[in-house]
Amino acid sequence: xxxxxxxxxxxxxxxxxxxxxxxxxxxxxxxxxxxxxxxxxxxxxxxxxxxxxxxxxxxxxxxxxxxxxxxxxxxxxxxxxxxxxxxxxxxxxxxxxxxxxxxxxxxxxxxxxxxxxxxxxxxxxxxxxxxxxxxxxxxxxxxxxxxxxxxxxxxxxxxxxxxxxxxxxxxxxxxxxxxxxxxxxxxxxxxxxxxxxxxxxxxxxxxxxxxxxxxxxxxxxxxxxxxxxxxxxxxxxxxxxxxxxxxxxxxxxxxxxxxxxxxxxxxxxxxxxxxxxxxxxxxxxxxxxxxxxxxxxxxxxxxxxxxxxxxxxxxxxxxxxxxxxxxxxxxxxxxxxxxxx
Amino acid sequence: xxxxxxxxxxxxxxxxxxxxxxxxxxxxxxxxxxxxxxxxxxxxxxxxxxxxxxxxxxxxxxxxxxxxxxxxxxxxxxxxxxxxxxxxxxxxxxxxxxxxxxxxxxxxxxxxxxxxxxxxxxxxxxxxxxxxxxxxxxxxxxxxxxxxxxxxxxxxxxxxxxxxxxxxxxxxxxxxxxxxxxxxxxxxxxxxxxxxxxxxxxxxxxxxxxxxxxxxxxxxxxxxxxxxxxxxxxxxxxxxxxxxxxxxxxxxxxxxxxxxxxxxxxxxxxxxxxxxxxxxxxxxxxxxxxxxxxxxxxxxxxxxxxxxxxxxxxxxxxxxxxxxxxxxxxxxxxxxxxxxx
Numbered sequence: 001x002x003x004x005x006x007x008x009x010x011x012x013x014x015x016x017x018x019x020x021x022x023x024x025x026x027x028x029x030x031x032x033x034x035x036x037x038x039x040x041x042x043x044x045x046x047x048x049x050x051x052x053x054x055x056x057x058x059x060x061x062x063x064x065x066x067x068x069x070x071x072x073x074x075x076x077x078x079x080x081x082x083x084x085x086x087x088x089x090x091x092x093x094x095x096x097x098x099x100x101x102x103x104x105x106x107x108x109x110x111x112x113x114x115x116x117x118x119x120x121x122x123x124x125x126x127x128x129x130x131x132x133x134x135x136x137x138x139x140x141x142x143x144x145x146x147x148x149x150x151x152x153x154x155x156x157x158x159x160x161x162x163x164x165x166x167x168x169x170x171x172x173x174x175x176x177x178x179x180x181x182x183x184x185x186x187x188x189x190x191x192x193x194x195x196x197x198x199x200x201x202x203x204x205x206x207x208x209x210x211x212x213x214x215x216x217x218x219x220x221x222x223x224x225x226x227x228x229x230x231x232x233x234x235x236x237x238x239x240x241x242x243x244x245x246x247x248x249x250x251x252x253x254x255x256x257x258x259x260x261x262x263x264x265x266x267x268x269x270x271x272x273x274x275x276x277x278x279x280x281x282x283x284x285x286x287x288x289x290x291x292x293x294x295x296x297x298x299x300x301x302x303x304x305x306x307x308x309x310x311x312x313x314x315x316x317x318x319x320x321x322x323x324x325x326x327x328x329x330x331x332x333x334x335x336x337x338x339x340x341x
Numbered sequence: 342x343x344x345x346x347x348x349x350x351x352x353x354x355x356x357x358x359x360x361x362x363x364x365x366x367x368x369x370x371x372x373x374x375x376x377x378x379x380x381x382x383x384x385x386x387x388x389x390x391x392x393x394x395x396x397x398x399x400x401x402x403x404x405x406x407x408x409x410x411x412x413x414x415x416x417x418x419x420x421x422x423x424x425x426x427x428x429x430x431x432x433x434x435x436x437x438x439x440x441x442x443x444x445x446x447x448x449x450x451x452x453x454x455x456x457x458x459x460x461x462x463x464x465x466x467x468x469x470x471x472x473x474x475x476x477x478x479x480x481x482x483x484x485x486x487x488x489x490x491x492x493x494x495x496x497x498x499x500x501x502x503x504x505x506x507x508x509x510x511x512x513x514x515x516x517x518x519x520x521x522x523x524x525x526x527x528x529x530x531x532x533x534x535x536x537x538x539x540x541x542x543x544x545x546x547x548x549x550x551x552x553x554x555x556x557x558x559x560x561x562x563x564x565x566x567x568x569x570x571x572x573x574x575x576x577x578x579x580x581x582x583x584x585x586x587x588x589x590x591x592x593x594x595x596x597x598x599x600x601x602x603x604x605x606x607x608x609x610x611x612x613x614x615x616x617x618x619x620x621x622x623x624x625x626x627x628x629x630x631x632x633x634x635x636x637x638x639x640x641x642x643x644x645x646x647x648x649x650x651x652x653x654x655x656x657x658x659x660x661x662x663x664x665x666x667x668x669x670x671x672x673x674x675x676x677x678x679x680x681x682x
Contacts, residue, residue: 277641
């Protein structure tokens, strides 16, 4: 199949850039120093490539992601970095042989872990992002409680999500330092070997965590692009120009193909005016029937909107040549198989 | 199954409110005066309810929506209100007995209709929204061209999408009037019986169009809620509170369960702070394990993120009582079966 044969909109990935990102991260954070977050791509075929790059432990955001990873043979060490109040589906995975570690931040989530059949937990600590995570002084008490209930406590988790996207490196370092001071203090009270934290924006800065939960690095988006990291844009939504005037053009890629919480997507050499359900309007005009490559502003919710992604040979060359190159070959198609809940 | 048994996040619909919306619209725009837009819900079970309310013609935004509607026996009169440059899948639907009318706005889209096997078209006219649609003076020429190529031209289409969301009724009336003057002038040049336009925001104002393409009215969202229309909020994303502190709570519904292009969702009686991939943080705090009902800011991309919706008996009563009422009964579950492309 050729690029020009794909029904648009379609997610396309450049295999060379993907490999560059995998290699760059594996060199910086080899093996279990990285616990790749699968929420970014929701694709077990891509997770398999991360394992081939040396990472055997993974981070998940939903029970469905844990189930899909275990079913794909990637359940060696899965962290559900999120709270649940019904852990029975996780207990079933443990029963079937997967290793599942669950984040807990309250008596209730500890009780859910126990009654659901989960055996290992991390104490999730609030390090500054007002989301999940216990108050730092409470971490030790919760760890004691978890152990008293028969759970193994593997350590702490604390996501500096309010810091990872800061564009100024100095601010990112300062924020990360402050968050990790909180997390290390909690770790002293909790014990265990794991200090799990971080993301693509702090993977090189966060030297305190024992493992980094980065996800976006592998495919990238325009939000993280601004940070000047060594990872490159590997994924695009390819769209077809379906209408064009003197001043602007419209392609068939809109709100149902793009995560929009970070704002409009980008098109190289063009100005994006706005998106509708199935359209992006941009200037200047472009030839009817030509293909445009739309860069998502936020990777994770974009991939959650697509059933599959396509690896396209030499896509980076197509893009740098500025040519549509409809005859570039589709090498492989991977289902985005961890969607839903 | 009970409301409390649903895996969260989940889309839930109040059947009484749905029926109210169906009835209110069918009274205002009976039969073929409304051509319901299925892009809003992407659900053939819901389209069937719209047909039971008297509407036998439907609007689609994608080829996939046309295919799914035809497969569900709802292909009596489908308008693809969008341009395509490859109409072969539509031609196959025509061949199989569906009635398909395709929007065209250029020589190239007319050629695509012809070569793809589509037999009927509307001339799509730009009435002020910089998206698809030909320049108004060009409509007659394109209609002549289409007829010369053997296509039946059923009339014109012109979507006043820049007007439908204006909160001031007077502005909405003025904008709609101006747009429809353009469309009616083009219709004089084009001929045919159809003048297809409008949306939920102009369904009562647009008295010029022969048919209105409203979609959101049937389930509603907070953006259209502000216009003071007679339609009520029928759909919510139900989420579980998974973390809670003195000052705020976190529920398991985020960017992958909500269309975010219109901004944050709402929770009655609460202030939404922000959404993450799988979380919404809001204040004040709420009991762990309780259910919250999240109102999407934009219906269409929200539904595109879910595999199914659930009809929950007496959901409106649950909401007005402010109680979680986990024992409300799930009456039916409808697949959102028109997703993808």
